[in-house]
Amino acid sequence: MSAFFVHKEAVTQWIRHLARSNTVYFPQRAGQSGFRFKPVKETTEIQFDRYQPTLAPPGKKLAPAEEPLFRYRKQGDAAPELVPILDQSPRILAGVRPCDLKGIHLMDRANREGHGDPHYLTRRTHTILIAHDCLQPCDDSCFCDAVGSLGWRDNADLFLTSLEDHILIEVRTGPGETLIQGMNFPVCTDVAAVKSRAEAQRAQPFGRQFHADLARIPAIIASQWQAPVWEKQVERCFSCGSCNLVCPTCYCFDVHDDFDLTDPNAGQRTRTWDGCMLPQFAEVAGGHNFRPNPAARQRHRVKRKFEYLTERFAEGSFCTGCGRCGRQCTTDIDIFNIVNDLIDHAEANS
Amino acid sequence: MKPKVAFFDFASCEGCQLAVLNCEDILLDILGLVDIVEFREAMSETAPRFDVAFIEGSINREQDAERLRDIRARSTYLVAMGACACIGNVQARSNFIAPAENFQRVYGVEDRNMVQTDPEFWPLWAHTRVRAVKEIVPVDFELRGCPLVPEEFVHLVKALVTGATPRFSTQAVCVECKMNENECVYDQGETCMGQITRGGCKAICITNGYRCDGCRGILPHANLAAHHGLLQSKGLSEPQITNRYRLFCSAESLGRVGRTGHDK
Numbered sequence: 287m288s289a290f291f292v293h294k295e296a297v298t299q300w301i302r303h304l305a306r307s308n309t310v311y312f313p314q315r316a317g318q319s320g321f322r323f324k325p326v327k328e329t330t331e332i333q334f335d336r337y338q339p340t341l342a343p344p345g346k347k348l349a350p351a352e353e354p355l356f357r358y359r360k361q362g363d364a365a366p367e368l369v370p371i372l373d374q375s376p377r378i379l380a381g382v383r384p385c386d387l388k389g390i391h392l393m394d395r396a397n398r399e400g401h402g403d404p405h406y407l408t409r410r411t412h413t414i415l416i417a418h419d420c421l422q423p424c425d426d427s428c429f430c431d432a433v434g435s436l437g438w439r440d441n442a443d444l445f446l447t448s449l450e451d452h453i454l455i456e457v458r459t460g461p462g463e464t465l466i467q468g469m470n471f472p473v474c475t476d477v478a479a480v481k482s483r484a485e486a487q488r489a490q491p492f493g494r495q496f497h498a499d500l501a502r503i504p505a506i507i508a509s510q511w512q513a514p515v516w517e518k519q520v521e522r523c524f525s526c527g528s529c530n531l532v533c534p535t536c537y538c539f540d541v542h543d544d545f546d547l548t549d550p551n552a553g554q555r556t557r558t559w560d561g562c563m564l565p566q567f568a569e570v571a572g573g574h575n576f577r578p579n580p581a582a583r584q585r586h587r588v589k590r591k592f593e594y595l596t597e598r599f600a601e602g603s604f605c606t607g608c609g610r611c612g613r614q615c616t617t618d619i620d621i622f623n624i625v626n627d628l629i630d631h632a633e634a635n636s
Numbered sequence: 637m638k639p640k641v642a643f644f645d646f647a648s649c650e651g652c653q654l655a656v657l658n659c660e661d662i663l664l665d666i667l668g669l670v671d672i673v674e675f676r677e678a679m680s681e682t683a684p685r686f687d688v689a690f691i692e693g694s695i696n697r698e699q700d701a702e703r704l705r706d707i708r709a710r711s712t713y714l715v716a717m718g719a720c721a722c723i724g725n726v727q728a729r730s731n732f733i734a735p736a737e738n739f740q741r742v743y744g745v746e747d748r749n750m751v752q753t754d755p756e757f758w759p760l761w762a763h764t765r766v767r768a769v770k771e772i773v774p775v776d777f778e779l780r781g782c783p784l785v786p787e788e789f790v791h792l793v794k795a796l797v798t799g800a801t802p803r804f805s806t807q808a809v810c811v812e813c814k815m816n817e818n819e820c821v822y823d824q825g826e827t828c829m830g831q832i833t834r835g836g837c838k839a840i841c842i843t844n845g846y847r848c849d850g851c852r853g854i855l856p857h858a859n860l861a862a863h864h865g866l867l868q869s870k871g872l873s874e875p876q877i878t879n880r881y882r883l884f885c886s887a888e889s890l891g892r893v894g895r896t897g898h899d900k
């Protein structure tokens with residue numbers, strides 16, 4: 287497909303132009319060091335390369351924290367009448383990084399499994415992704431290269447690479463194409479040359495690396511059920527769930543019904559984010575808890591990201607290496623260190 | 637017949653009753669579900685039974701404890717409303733100071749001595765321990781926070797009217813803080829009680845630019861050792877840490893944190 291090599295200023299104008307007739311989310315400053323994906327306004331700063339991963343990943347725009355699922359009404363003994371609530375509003379997520387692009391891909395896979403989740407998939411169908419490459423690790427917390435997310439491109443509609451004061455725009459899909467129609471951007475005649483110049487600027491090694499090959503990690507973790515690492519790594523844990531809630535590939539939720547004050551026979555079902563680090567997550571009727579202590583919960587979380595889901599979906603890793611969980615844990619528990627400790631423990635005991 | 641609901645206030649600022657009245661837009665709908673009878677004075681012997689009694693305030697005097705027991709005996713459900721009733725709130729900090737010292741602070745040395753020597757003042761000694769409602773009578777439901785969260789009040793009323801089990805958060809404030817996509821105050825050089833505090837308030841204080849001071853009380857599973865260590869590592873002194881734990885959580889944290897700490 288086509289590619290364009292465009293001055294950064296023109297790209298900024300283009301994003302603002304798109305935002306006049308679409309909802310365009312772009313990472314914007316929030317608080318002192320954080321960023322949030324927020325709708326672009328006329329005055330929004332469009333800054334592609336000074337990047338810190340957003341507090342919540344962009345994929346959460348497809349699965350909001352509190353989401354109405356359907357309205358219900360009961361009449362006598364008849365089956366309740368259900369009206370699903372589906373959000374068909376079109377949106378563009380721009381400035382998405384490779385790790386988060388991979389995260390959305392993994393969310394797509396999980397939400398398409400079985401019957402599929404109509405709420406997520408409806409939003410997803412109406413979403414266009416404009417992604418942007420990273421030539422430097424965003425900070426000391428990320429490890430996208432170690433889990434193979436850095437090179438992820440598959441689900442981008444448009445993929446952008448910054449090179450000095452220009453940006454290479456690669457069109458990857460039909461919907462992506464429609465966004466640049468009529469812009470008269472200069473065509474890039476030698477994509478390979480631009481890319482290899484960009485590649486020469488990419489940091490080597492790129493961010494933190496594991497002590498073992500990614501392909502070996504699921505088996506290593508499977509062998510470490512009893513490792514002392516689990517207990518040691520949660521001594522400081524608050525079971526606050528922050529690491530789940532900021533993760534681009536955590537999709538667990540809880541549901542509850544709420545009836546209308548004016549008519550107790552009618553109401554709404556809502557789902558809210560949940561997470562396996564929270565103490566009540568594995569509690570079942572009767573009060574039994576399958577994972578009553580933080581070490582068991584942490585083990586479950588790590589195995590989900592690096593073993594269970596990785597194997598179920600045949601993806602290299604269900605952790606995208608975005609670094610959010612370690613960055614936002616107030617007590618500095620970092621999944622990267624847990625995995626490395628497990629590798630070290632396995633090596634030392636083999 | 638609509639359930640009879642009553643409100644009683646003890647040692648409080650009545651801010652929770654105000655928070656209930658602030659549910660203006662739906663108050664009329666609630667009145668469609670329940671009959672509200674408000675009692676401020678002592679009840680007569682023939683006072684009726686209540687389906688739900690909401691108790692606001694901490695219990696500071698023996699006569700208050702008696703009144704509370706009486707209300708309990710007449711009520712099907714008893715709800716502790718707000719931090720004062722649930723955990724003692726700021727006034728329970730006085731429990732950490734010797735009564736004589738408290739008297740002196742408030743009334744001066746002379747009156748403190750009077751309190752000790754004049755039998756007329758002796759009943760005041762019963763006024764020396766601030767208690768949460770559950771320390772005196774069984775509590776069926778708690779509406780935590782200072783003030784209570786209006787949505788939780790409405791949720792509880794709806795559940796009680798229909799016989800459903802109400803849902804209250806037993807997760808850290810961090811959960812709702814993350815749902816609001818707040819930047820953690822620890823990343824701004826602040827410290828926070830959110831990791832060990834019961835959620836349900838939608839992390840309102842952080843969302844509005846402050847930190848969590850823990851008004852909803854400490855979580856049963858709170859990792860206090862880790863939290864204490866974290867506050868230390870952020871440069872807080874022991875007295876500062878004690879102050880943070882005791883601001884709201886005094887009664888509840890008794891025996892769990894800072895038993896030996898001194899209130900300054």
Ligand code: SF4
Nearest residue numbers: 523524526527529615
């Ligand atoms: S690892 Fe950190 S973020 Fe996760 S639950 Fe424990 S304290 Fe919270």
Ligand code: SF4
Nearest residue numbers: 533605606608609611
């Ligand atoms: S586990 Fe942590 S580093 Fe991995 S994708 Fe989730 S938040 Fe990012």
Ligand code: SF4
Nearest residue numbers: 648651718719720782
């Ligand atoms: S909990 Fe707070 S608002 Fe409610 S009565 Fe007590 S002091 Fe007032």
Ligand code: SF4
Nearest residue numbers: 810813820821828830
């Ligand atoms: S600001 Fe407080 S409540 Fe919010 S995530 Fe940080 S520690 Fe938790």
Ligand code: SF4
Nearest residue numbers: 837841848849850851
């Ligand atoms: S954030 Fe903390 S202090 Fe504020 S209302 Fe919630 S529990 Fe209370």
